[in-house]
Amino acid sequence: MTRLLVILxxxxxxxxxxxxxxxxxxxxxxxxxxxxFIEHLxxxxxxxxxxNQDDSTQTFSEFSTLHSEFLVLSKMPIKPHQKKTTFxxxxxxxENEESEYRILQHHFTxxxxxxxxxxxxxxxxxxxxxxxxxxxxxxxxxxxxxxxFLADTFYIEYLLKPFYKIIDTxxxxxxxxxxxxxxxxxxxxxxxRELDFVLNQMxxxxxxxxxxxKQFISNVSHELLTPIALLKNKLExxxxxxxxxxxxxxxxxxSLKTLDMLKKIINNLLLISRIDNNQYELxxxxxxxxxxxxxxxxxxxxxxxxxxxxxxxxxxTFVFTGNKTLIHILxxxxxxxxxxxxxxxxxxxxEDGYDDNHYFILVKDSGIxxxxxxxxxxxxxxxxxxxxxxxxxxxxxxxxxxxxFHHIEITVESELGEGTSFKLRxxxxx
Amino acid sequence: MNVLIVEDNKELAVExxxxxxxxxxxxxxxxxxxxxxxxxxxxxxxxxxxxxxxPDGDGFEVLQTIRKTKSKIAVIVLTxxxxxxxxxxxxxxxxxxxxxxxxxxxxxxxxxxxVIRRIHGFTLNNLSIHGFLLQLQDYKVSFNETPLSxxxxxxxxxxxxxxxxxxxxxRLQLTEHxxxxxxxxxxxxxxxxxxxxxxxxxxxxxTSIDWFETVRNVGYRINE
Numbered sequence: 001m002t003r004l005l006v007i008l009x010x011x012x013x014x015x016x017x018x019x020x021x022x023x024x025x026x027x028x029x030x031x032x033x034x035x036x037f038i039e040h041l042x043x044x045x046x047x048x049x050x051x052n053q054d055d056s057t058q059t060f061s062e063f064s065t066l067h068s069e070f071l072v073l074s075k076m077p078i079k080p081h082q083k084k085t086t087f088x089x090x091x092x093x094x095e096n097e098e099s100e101y102r103i104l105q106h107h108f109t110x111x112x113x114x115x116x117x118x119x120x121x122x123x124x125x126x127x128x129x130x131x132x133x134x135x136x137x138x139x140x141x142x143x144x145x146x147x148x149f150l151a152d153t154f155y156i157e158y159l160l161k162p163f164y165k166i167i168d169t170x171x172x173x174x175x176x177x178x179x180x181x182x183x184x185x186x187x188x189x190x191x192x193r194e195l196d197f198v199l200n201q202m203x204x205x206x207x208x209x210x211x212x213x214k215q216f217i218s219n220v221s222h223e224l225l226t227p228i229a230l231l232k233n234k235l236e237x238x239x240x241x242x243x244x245x246x247x248x249x250x251x252x253x254x255s256l257k258t259l260d261m262l263k264k265i266i267n268n269l270l271l272i273s274r275i276d277n278n279q280y281e282l283x284x285x286x287x288x289x290x291x292x293x294x295x296x297x298x299x300x301x302x303x304x305x306x307x308x309x310x311x312x313x314x315x316x317t318f319v320f321t322g323n324k325t326l327i328h329i330l331x332x333x334x335x336x337x338x339x340x341x342x343x344x345x346x347x348x349x350x351e352d353g354y355d356d357n358h359y360f361i362l363v364k365d366s367g368i369x370x371x372x373x374x375x376x377x378x379x380x381x382x383x384x385x386x387x388x389x390x391x392x393x394x395x396x397x398x399x400x401x402x403x404x405f406h407h408i409e410i411t412v413e414s415e416l417g418e419g420t421s422f423k424l425r426x427x428x429x430x
Numbered sequence: 431m432n433v434l435i436v437e438d439n440k441e442l443a444v445e446x447x448x449x450x451x452x453x454x455x456x457x458x459x460x461x462x463x464x465x466x467x468x469x470x471x472x473x474x475x476x477x478x479x480x481x482x483x484x485p486d487g488d489g490f491e492v493l494q495t496i497r498k499t500k501s502k503i504a505v506i507v508l509t510x511x512x513x514x515x516x517x518x519x520x521x522x523x524x525x526x527x528x529x530x531x532x533x534x535x536x537x538x539x540x541x542x543x544x545v546i547r548r549i550h551g552f553t554l555n556n557l558s559i560h561g562f563l564l565q566l567q568d569y570k571v572s573f574n575e576t577p578l579s580x581x582x583x584x585x586x587x588x589x590x591x592x593x594x595x596x597x598x599x600x601r602l603q604l605t606e607h608x609x610x611x612x613x614x615x616x617x618x619x620x621x622x623x624x625x626x627x628x629x630x631x632x633x634x635x636x637t638s639i640d641w642f643e644t645v646r647n648v649g650y651r652i653n654e
Contacts, residue, residue, distance in 0.1 A: 221510035222483040222531075226439050229532030233445040236534060239598045239648065246646065253600060253648040260602050263532055264614070298609065301621040336614055395614065 003148055007141050014137060018130045023102065026126070027087055030104040030119050034085075037071070037117065038108065046073070046110065067094050068122040070101070076116040078107045092120060099124050162187030162196070170199050180207060213277055221270055228263050232256065268394045272381070275326065275401045282406065284324040288361060289314050291324075291331055292350055299335060307345045314352045318359045320426060322406045330402040331363075333395040334422050338365035341420065357428055364421040370414040378412060431546065432473065435459045436466045436492065437481040437508065446479065449535040450542075463487040470496055477504040477546055479538070480525070497524040504545040508533065534603045536594040543593060559592045559652060560641055562633065573636040583608055584629040587622070591642075591652040600649040626650060 063070045070092075086105045091098055101120035108115055162185050169181055180203045185196045235256050239249065274280065292312055296303070303310050338348045346366040353360060370378065377383045379400040383393045399422075403410040407427050414420040433455045437443040443459045450457050458473070460466040463486045469475070478496070482489035493505060507528040526545045529538060547566070557564040563572050569585050571578045580588065590607050591599055604622045606612075626644075633639050643651045 218483075218510075225510035225531040226442060230439065230442040230445060232532045233442065233449070233535050236536070236600070236603070237445065237449070239600070249645070250647055256600060256602060259532070267530075301624060305621060305624075332612075333614070 003145065007145060011138070011141065014134060015130070018133055022126050022130060023087075026102045026121050026123075027104070030087070030102065030121060031085075033071075033119050034104055034106050034117065037119070038106075041110065046113075046115070063094055067097055067099070068125065070094060070118075070120045072118040072120075074116050074118075076107070076114060078109065078114045082107060084108075089123065100127070102126075159189070162189070162192040166192065166196055166199065170196070170203070210277070214279060217270060217273055217277070217279070221266075224266055225263065228259060228266075232259050232263075235259070265394070268398060271329070272394070272398055272401050275398075275405050278405070280323045280326055280405070282322050284322060285319055286322050286324050286327050287317065287319050288327075288331075288352070289317055291328055292361075295328070295332055295335055298332075299339065302336070302339050303348070306339060306342060308339060308342055309345075309347045311347065311349045314350060314361070316352050316354075316359065318352065318361075318426070326402045326405065330399050330424075333399045334363045334424075337395055337422075338363055338367065338420070341365065341367040343367060346419075355425070358425050360423055360425045362421055362423050364419060366419040369416040369418050369420055371416050375412060375414055379410075431455050431477070432475045433457045433477045433479065433542070434466065434469055434473075434475045435479045436461075436463075436484070436489065437479070438462065438484050439481075446535065446538065449539065453539055455542075461485075463489070463492050466492050467495060470500070475503060477506070477542060479542075480505055480507050482507060482509045493524050502549060504542070504549045506538070506541055506545060508538075534606065536590070536597060536599060536603055537607055540590055540593050540607065557589065557592050559595065559654070560639075561637060562588075564589055564592060573633075576636065578632055578636070580629065580632060581625075583625045584632070587625055587629055588633075591650060595652045595654050598645050598649055598651045602649075604649065 062072075084107055088103050088105065090101060090103055092101050092103075100123040102123055103118055103120045106117040106119075108117065165185050170185075180200075182200055182203075184200075185192065187193050187196065235252050238244075239252050239256075244252070292314060296310055296312060335348065335350075342348065342365050347364075348366075349362075349364040351362045351364070353362075379396050381394060381397040400410060402408075403424060409423075409425040411423045411425070412420060413423070431454070433450055435443050435446050435450070435457055437446065437459070438461050440459075440461060443461070447457045447459055455477075458469060458475075460469050461484075463484050466478075466480075466484075480489045480493060484492075489507065489509075493507075496503065496505075505525045505527075507525040508531060509528060510531045526549065527541050529541060556566065561573055562578075564585075565571070566589065569580075569582065571580055571585065571588065586608055587604060590604065601620070601622050604626075608622065608625075630639060630642055633642065641653045643653065645651055
């Protein structure tokens with residue numbers, strides 16, 4: 001683009017430039033001739049020049065044979081403030097042939113007499129020449145344009161090949177730092193080898209952090225959950241003791257419930273943290289319809305308990321690659337949410353379809369709904385829509401994490417008192 | 431029936447040990463990978479409970495070593511959820527089942543029972559209680575030759591309670607047994623009551639079931 005602009009500007013400036021050069025050159029040669037003429041001048045010659053000619057005009061003219069040059073000397077008084085030497089372009093008719101001349105006018109005084117000397121040089125040849133030059137330069141420009149274009153597409157492509165290779169293999173395709181390919185990229189230029197080297201170094205550091213994080217999560221799970229297991233087992237064994245009174249039994253049962261809650265919170269937080277650290281693999285074929293019908297079976301008790309009408313209106317068989325356990329949890333959380341915040345004898349509708357070629361699945365309930373302010377923070381951790389419901393408010397945060405891990409767009413629409421609908425919009429590929 | 435408990439938390443190991451000894455197993459505890467491998471060198475085990483995070487290595491290494499020499503051993507991996515990574519199918523690596531911590535001992539007992547039965551093909555295909563016969567192979571229950579029609583969930587509850595007879599089983603334990611280790615915090619365990627109520631109704635038609643106790647606010651117990 002910039003190249004075109006430069007060429008356009010050059011091309012527009014070209015006639016002016018050529019003209020300038022040409023006129024300068026002609027002016028010089030005219031001046032040279034004038035100098036020679038004046039040097040060899042003497043009264044005799046002037047008389048020769050003028051008297052041999054028509055006396056009335058007191059003018060002397062001389063032409064070269066092809067009318068490419070002429071010289072005119074005439075007596076003419078010098079006006080005050082008149083420039084001594086001037087250059088003009090004029091049309092002159094010499095022996096019935098009119099053409100453009102570059103003319104030098106020189107006024108001088110010789111032995112008390114004022115003269116005007118005109119030396120002309122034909123421009124017709126010069127015009128022809130500038131035309132040829134312009135044409136030639138245009139051709140050169142076109143050739144240059146073409147060559148630079150070729151250079152761009154092939155040579156620069158060749159030069160930048162390592163660059164694109166680095167982007168592709170080292171940056172774009174890397175999801176797991178551990179899977180990073182450390183083989184150096186072959187590159188002719190030192191810059192790219194340097195870039196590749198630095199990228200490798202950076203990736204090593206990231207991988208190290210990643211590994212530590214994984215190790216940490218694993219340790220936390222083990223160190224937190226083992227004591228919980230111990231407590232749980234002890235309490236369960238304690239419960240078998242016949243001598244306990246009702247009050248003690250209640251307290252133990254209550255403790256077991258709390259412990260169960262603690263376990264689930266830990267597991268949920270670990271789940272979120274592991275998803276956010278990409279510690280799951282996305283390599284299973286998932287059939288959403290199957291997942292939804294499995295879920296319906298699992299949750300039938302709770303659906304029946306609230307006398308909710310569950311309608312599975314899915315019509316498409318959409319299969320994609322992901323992590324089945326996670327997708328199960330995602331849909332599970334949406335559906336249990338729909339059950340939890342539904343009215344008795346309400347409805348839950350699961351629909352699917354395509355919008356803009358993107359497959360989507362919709363989980364709609366006829367529940368209590370939410371207002372704007374609730375909607376805003378619905379996906380943040382530890383938020384609950386209403387406080388008379390049990391739960392820790394992690395379900396939707398998890399849903400969000402799982403969705404973004406799978407590049408699924410999750411959106412929510414809600415109307416207070418009317419119901420809420422969650423939409424999962426899948427990416428096009430696979 | 432010899433069981434090796436490989437667990438580095440000694441207190442937890444003792445809890446499991448007591449429970450399994452009560453259930454009639456002969457148990458031994460190993461606290462590290464080295465201990466476990468040594469035990470395997472000196473004794474013949476039918477089953478192993480394996481914790482993954484051991485002080486001197488990964489439990490999976492023990493598993494792989496043992497699998498090379500002994501194929502007919504029932505292995506249940508005990509693990510915290512985060513440890514399994516994506517190897518959630520620890521089953522691929524040679525375990526017969528896995529249980530995430532914290533687990534209920536009764537659940538562990540039921541799993542162990544099922545795995546041993548599957549691998550060793552013991553005659554324990556039937557359980558009986560007060561005249562009811564549970565055919566574990568094909569999920570059938572009969573009373574004095576008269577078949578009962580139970581749903582899958584009712585059968586599972588019944589079997590679980592019978593396997594752990596004389597113990598109070600909490601609703602939470604039953605819920606986890608039936609629906610698995612779900613992550614949802616608000617899984618109020620009362621849904622289990624509906625199934626227990628139906629089960630009791632069906633059993634009650636055949637004989638008096640005062641041995642099927644409801645333990646107030648806590649759960650259920652079947653007495654022998």
